[in-house]
Amino acid sequence: MWNDLLFAFESVATLANVLAMGAGILAGVVIGAIPGMTGTMAVTLALPFTFYLPPVTSILLLVALYKGSTYGASISAILIKTPGTASAACTVLDGWPLAQKGKAGKALNMALISSCIGDFLSNISLIFLAAPLALLALRVGPPEYFMLMAFALTMVASISGGSLLLGVVSACFGLLLATVGEDMYGSFRFAMTEDMKSGLSVAPVLIGLFALPELLRLIMFRDENHGQAMKLGDNRLTLAEFRGSLKSIIRGSFIGVVLGAIPGIGPSAAAFFSYGEARRSSPNSENFGKGELEGIAASESANNGCCGATMIPLLALGVPGDVITGVMLGAFMIQGLTPGPLLFQNNLNEVYMLFIGMMFSSVLLFGAGKLTVRFFSHISSIPQVLLTPVVLMLCIYGIYSISSSMFDVTVLLVMGVVGFIMLLLNIPPAPFLIAFILGPMFEDNLRRALAISRGDPSVFFQSAISWIFAGLIVFFVGLTIRREWQKFRENRAAKNA
Template sequence: MLNEILFALEAVATWQNLLIMAAGIWGGVIVGAIPGMTGTMAVTLALPFTFYMAPVPSILLLVALYKGSTYGGSVSAILIKTPGTASAACTALDGYPLAQQGKAGKALNMALYSSVTGDFISNLSLIFLAAPLAVLALRVGPPEYFMLMLFALSTVAGVSGNSLLLGLISAALGLLLATVGEDLYGSFRFAFTDNMQAGLSVAPVLIGLFALPELIKLIVFRAASRDIAAKLGDQSVTRAEFMGSLKSILRGSSIGVVLGAIPGIGPSAAAFFSYGEAQRSSKNGENFGKGELEGIAASESANNGACGATMIPLLALGVPGDVITGVMLGAFMIQGLTPGPLLFQTNIHEVYMLFIGMLMSSVLLFGAGKMTMRMFSYVSHIPQTLLTPVVLLLCLFGIYSISSSMFDVAILLIMGVVGFGMFLMNIPAAPFLIAFILGPMIEENLRRALAISRGDPAVLLSSPITWIFAVLIVFVIGLTVRREIQKSKIRKA
């Protein structure tokens, strides 16, 4: 075995492979930082170029693009409150307020350190825990998925701001919009046009809800905010600040690994889940959403922690963990590699090369992040009169380039107006987005669970895993009610 590993290390550690991975990481970071340009798009566009490459370098290129784009979404989320990817939406909640306080450099550094740590832990988990986590994922059926997603939805209470009622209203609106389109049994809901039959895409809703309201505010309140500009500064994360967030980084990485290993969940749900858990357990929980480094650490460690973990079911079972690994499955097949249990018997050399290359990519991600940070730091020095149309064009171009659909562009603009209206009424946007992302997964697994049991709701508490999540849901609801009672007493006093 040792000889196989050393031989694989020698085969991977060539300047050609390192150059391929560096280009993938660099390109992924840049694509992820551009609003609307998702990691799925980057991997899909790069797929044809891998047809003429050797198997392992081609897979490493796609993995590097995936990891780079996941981190890159945090750059624009922090600097201009425009998450480049859905998994970076939580990062914007604390990253942008820090940028407004002149601490953008500190926020970007924390995002990078958390991403690299989560990515490295995820890679180690892929290497040592692939088989056990794959077996666990096989035991998670629709009832367990439903209770897990319901528990993740409880993070709404943590990001509702000062009013839980407004947060619940926002989440209800998100769940309502999540029902648009075709359901599991072919029925259409709210499908007023042909375009709505496919439902609303996450990208235009995400960008419209978080980016466009900021642009509208710059225009409407131009006189009041003329002198306000985010300053990058030269602020590094201190040892005390990093150690203070280390618990959230490790917990977020673990959440990312577990949720990433379960097919269909992905980095976005892991980021929201981790953010909510960090806020509930942190002594600075009240400061989340106002500029808290620990919030960035929790979000970024989880979404990057899920990247390597999504490869676990792909390699061990041949089941893609998310959309991007679905594209990678095609790349494996094109290269003559068949993911699944037999892969570890027939192509163990290629598996070792892939593992070693993924560990190297964590180091390359750190270097690319540092270099890109300096390049994108100039965004904070662009005058608002120039930045506003540039960001708007990036949003419009990014959304249109995904599916060449003017309907998605219309949804982007409509959600921008809706987001601005929510801002005026002090309705938080984060619960809306959480509910919108989790809504389809909650409905799908609920209906499948009830179909399996022929309508018996007892199936939702039919296993130890479902009971664990049920107890956690009750515990979280109890803490939320207790917190609201305490707030009510403080107001009366």
């Protein structure tokens, strides 16, 4: 084992790998800091370039982009009150008030330190939990996979914004579009054109759903103050301030690990959950939302704590933990690596190299953040007239370069309009996209399990793993219904008052 680790370390510590990770971190931070550009877009646009790279180098590049963009989103959230990604939405609550008080630099440093700690703990969790989970996965068959998919979809719907109904509608719409094309038995659904027979690709759907609506929002709902960079001001983070937030950082990191390891949850939910817990337990709870460093620490440690954890179900089960790892799943397949239990048997050296590279990237993230904080304050003020066409051009180029298909570009534009309509109607896009990605696996394992049992639905309740997931589904659905009922009673009481 030690020889394998030494060989993996020597293989990762090459100039090419370090340059790939460094470039990925810097590009990710830049993209995350620019409103309208997301980590999902960054990873997807980089996917075609990985065709010409060695397997581990290409995966490390995508992971570095993921980590960099997750942190970078906090920069625009703090400086111009515009989160680069949904996972930085909580950072706005306290980051923007701190910036208005002339403490933007202090807020950015807290975001960086919290992100790096959360990322490091997430990587440690990946190393120790991925292999045992892979052994457990050997006992998982189509019925268990179906219950896992059902649990992931239930969790996504239950945490999607303020309306359970809208979350369910969004997820059902995603499942519907996931059926476009050929099924496992050779039948075609919704194949109105020849191109639709092969189904809708993930890349144009996800970029169209997340990137283009933000561009349309920037164009149609302009703010007079948008684009003005906030001065960094006081940037010294004292030891007392760090120690006061350390408890929330550690707790947020583990919340990110737990929720990130559950397929379909992702960093946005982890950030909000961690922020809520920090606010509930903090002695400074009344300052939350008014400029509290602990709020930034809780949010950023949790969303970065998801980065390594979302790789746990991907590597161990072959199930993407979130949208970005769904794109990474394609990168693994392109490089001839099949995520799942057999990955630890057939490609153990590559797994060790990936683990060591991810630890390196945590160090690089801290260095990149420290070196470029002031520089990114100017990037956040890029004029909209320049930002919008550049982002749109990158989106169209990235999609077209994947398969040279104008149909994919059409899907990109159509999904941009659909995403903008969802934005106007407050329909959360996350349940849609997770359902769209997990939909084929959800359907295929359902049909395989029923084929094995000759149509007997009791096959889904014949193992302990299936019962565990069934219990979790009932538990979280019950919690969601209880929350919705309490919200209904509070609204009714407010109207009667």
